[in-house]
Amino acid sequence: MSLTKSQFKQNFKRRLKDDLALDIDEASYFDMYKVLAGMVKSAYNQNWHHTWRSYDQQHKKQLYYFSIEFLPGRMLQSNLFNMGWLEIVKDGMKELGVDFEKVVEQENDMALGNGGLGRLASSFMDALASDGYAGNGNGIRYKYGLFKQKFIDGYQVELPNNWLNEGNVWEERRETHSVLVRFGGQVYLQPKNGQLKPVYEGSQLVKAVPYDTGMVGYENGVVNTLRLWDAEIPEDEESKYRTIDDLRRVEDLTSVLYPDDSTEDGRRMRIRQEYFFVSAGLQSILNHYLEKYDQPLTKLDQYVAVHINDTHPSMAIAELMRLLMDEHGLGWEDAWQVTVNVMSYTNHTIMAEAMERWDINMMQQEVPRILQIIQEIDRRFVLSLEGKYDQNFINRTRIIANNQVHMAHLAIIGSHSINGVAKLHTELLKKEVLHDFYRLYPERFNNKTNGVTLRRWMAIDNPRLAAILDQEIGSDWRKNPLELEKLLKYRSNNKVLDQLIAAKQANKRDLAKFIKQQTGIEVSSKAIFDVQIKRLHAYKRQLLNLLRIVKLYQDLKANPNADIYPRVFIFGAKAAPSYQYAKAVIKCINEVANLVNNDPDIHDKLKVVFLENYNVSLADRIIPAADVSEQISLASKEASGTSNMKLMANGALTVATMDGANIEIHDYVGDDNIFTFGLSSQEVYRYYADNSYHASEYYENDPVIHRVVDAFVDGTIPNISMEGREIFESLVQYNGDQFFVLRDFESYLKAQDKVDQAYRNPKHWAQMSLINTANAGHFSSDLTIDRYVDDVWKLTPNK
Numbered sequence: 001m002s003l004t005k006s007q008f009k010q011n012f013k014r015r016l017k018d019d020l021a022l023d024i025d026e027a028s029y030f031d032m033y034k035v036l037a038g039m040v041k042s043a044y045n046q047n048w049h050h051t052w053r054s055y056d057q058q059h060k061k062q063l064y065y066f067s068i069e070f071l072p073g074r075m076l077q078s079n080l081f082n083m084g085w086l087e088i089v090k091d092g093m094k095e096l097g098v099d100f101e102k103v104v105e106q107e108n109d110m111a112l113g114n115g116g117l118g119r120l121a122s123s124f125m126d127a128l129a130s131d132g133y134a135g136n137g138n139g140i141r142y143k144y145g146l147f148k149q150k151f152i153d154g155y156q157v158e159l160p161n162n163w164l165n166e167g168n169v170w171e172e173r174r175e176t177h178s179v180l181v182r183f184g185g186q187v188y189l190q191p192k193n194g195q196l197k198p199v200y201e202g203s204q205l206v207k208a209v210p211y212d213t214g215m216v217g218y219e220n221g222v223v224n225t226l227r228l229w230d231a232e233i234p235e236d237e238e239s240k241y242r243t244i245d246d247l248r249r250v251e252d253l254t255s256v257l258y259p260d261d262s263t264e265d266g267r268r269m270r271i272r273q274e275y276f277f278v279s280a281g282l283q284s285i286l287n288h289y290l291e292k293y294d295q296p297l298t299k300l301d302q303y304v305a306v307h308i309n310d311t312h313p314s315m316a317i318a319e320l321m322r323l324l325m326d327e328h329g330l331g332w333e334d335a336w337q338v339t340v341n342v343m344s345y346t347n348h349t350i351m352a353e354a355m356e357r358w359d360i361n362m363m364q365q366e367v368p369r370i371l372q373i374i375q376e377i378d379r380r381f382v383l384s385l386e387g388k389y390d391q392n393f394i395n396r397t398r399i400i401a402n403n404q405v406h407m408a409h410l411a412i413i414g415s416h417s418i419n420g421v422a423k424l425h426t427e428l429l430k431k432e433v434l435h436d437f438y439r440l441y442p443e444r445f446n447n448k449t450n451g452v453t454l455r456r457w458m459a460i461d462n463p464r465l466a467a468i469l470d471q472e473i474g475s476d477w478r479k480n481p482l483e484l485e486k487l488l489k490y491r492s493n494n495k496v497l498d499q500l501i502a503a504k505q506a507n508k509r510d511l512a513k514f515i516k517q518q519t520g521i522e523v524s525s526k527a528i529f530d531v532q533i534k535r536l537h538a539y540k541r542q543l544l545n546l547l548r549i550v551k552l553y554q555d556l557k558a559n560p561n562a563d564i565y566p567r568v569f570i571f572g573a574k575a576a577p578s579y580q581y582a583k584a585v586i587k588c589i590n591e592v593a594n595l596v597n598n599d600p601d602i603h604d605k606l607k608v609v610f611l612e613n614y615n616v617s618l619a620d621r622i623i624p625a626a627d628v629s630e631q632i633s634l635a636s637k638e639a640s641g642t643s644n645m646k647l648m649a650n651g652a653l654t655v656a657t658m659d660g661a662n663i664e665i666h667d668y669v670g671d672d673n674i675f676t677f678g679l680s681s682q683e684v685y686r687y688y689a690d691n692s693y694h695a696s697e698y699y700e701n702d703p704v705i706h707r708v709v710d711a712f713v714d715g716t717i718p719n720i721s722m723e724g725r726e727i728f729e730s731l732v733q734y735n736g737d738q739f740f741v742l743r744d745f746e747s748y749l750k751a752q753d754k755v756d757q758a759y760r761n762p763k764h765w766a767q768m769s770l771i772n773t774a775n776a777g778h779f780s781s782d783l784t785i786d787r788y789v790d791d792v793w794k795l796t797p798n799k
């Protein structure tokens, strides 16, 4: 896919004419985006074709990564980069007098995810292709994806994210690969040719149509496939869709990500969505396998691996059993063996509310045959334990209990590999959360610490940093991330440190400009840019950060000359629409921002900026400019975190609890290059065991905490009478403060004081920052993928 600058300019102008009948001075930025993306796609299409043909010809084992979320973000720049075209196009555009950034900004984020889970799935897509493995994605083509967040009077308001409005240049509708997915009705079993076969009555078929997007590998000619499914009414079933409700139930299948699960309708829709993409994905895998590989289904596990990303796709286990038995005539034992060998599962959280359990009646109504199969898996599981384990153990581990289907249990029992996403998380799974299962299947448990696409977060998003790296250590770090360690040699090199300082300053100026444009808030790039970007959740403790901001505000009001190094607090976070508490925190942050930013006593010492609609393209802008990375979840609660990795790679220093992957970051950079604080996970578990944490005691006995928490109800922070009260009460009750915010507050203040002091010595700060960047290679998703490939999926690289 080689291209020279003059070829690019010529082709670009010609395509503008051929496709849109426009000269360059007549074209809008959106026209240019469409034409450029079209050029990129036609250029990689040949490789795409060649890649899947070669997998088929070589009968390569293929991985299918099933995920309810994918978050590729904008794809134009990353595709250009992976094809080796980015610099040529940037230069060419400049010579054509076109502002390339404006072209890039025309692309709507492909925002089919909520946070770390979806972004991880997309970084795995990039790494699989870049490492040359046959790995594909399988998910849902949501029409609206995750909502668009707006702040109105400081409140989060959710708007539909109509990302497909202007079309999606990257996708390809593959009508001929459509399959039918069956919902509802009654099912009973009838003997047929010596086997029991299901007979369906009153069920409805939905047509699943795949839309494929090429996943371009980094400079290696590999293009894998992300397959996202849309739901339509099948042509010859139209007569069965008579009511508006019927129509809507099909449309809604692919409307939004995470329908509100606080209502029965929402939960029902989630079950339908999960079954829809799982069934469609597995049918298309089997169709392809039988047609192109022409091998018996008993050998499926030699050629196919299916990965269950979090519990949402767990029904894949029952669905593969159904397909193998009902559609292809395998007996239970053969089907089960193949299924367990094909399936593997990653757990991404220990938060109980995220471990899905579905009401058995609802499953009976929506997916009756799947429920039958799950009941049989459960019956056999219980049978296998009887006599060996006591009844309590059996009740704790079985799939169906108290009229609920425990989806994580299904995933564990039906997979050959179960992994957590950071060392601590995997240990907690083994010792606490999934301990019973660890006793049953110790050999299935393994750790795979997450990783991030360093090429995107460093080379594309932070060209200033990348230029310094390329000049000092060469550019191989893009392919071999551990090369970044070579940077350590320059930790005392003043020239390099000065360059790093200058690059960060320039990135901060860019972000300051963007903040001004978006919010009207003026921030100084000389201040510390202190960043917390992640989903809004009580366990992530944005509130801890906010309490400290309130304390600093109170300190400055009491003494306007207090020696506080100027700081800009930057937040980006969405709260789930039905999560009232998280929304209350958003409102409070916004009101504190109003208060602090407009108080003349504060001068420029504190600024608080909450950027709306946090998504991948906003992260692309914020991360290169961060000085401080807030990773302050209660120890044990954050499975891994991935913003911690992106931020350290870009030289931000982490303020960290010993949680998730923070622990591994700490191990690599060493005590002196990270600011740790707070309870350890063992201490948290000890508190749970003896029930001895009483938040009210901290409120009563610590005057600083008292004063700060009172600010939420005494009028110090205006316009938060309801939300302030909610937060106040959650904190000060005897057994309140579920996430130990007050317990960790003092220790957090001390860590932040160290940050304040350390930043005053720019050279030393730059050294610490360099050490973080140099160690970031360990958190590359390329390496994480290598470990999945070797231990779990057993793939071989493409030649």
Ligand code: 9GP
Pocket (backbone or CB within 6 Å): 115, 116, 117, 120, 310, 348, 349, 354, 421, 450, 638, 639, 640, 641, 642, 660
């Ligand atoms: O909360 C975890 C986060 O810690 C992790 O980094 C990410 C990717 O593994 O998954 C998140 N989990 C979820 O979004 C839901 O389980």
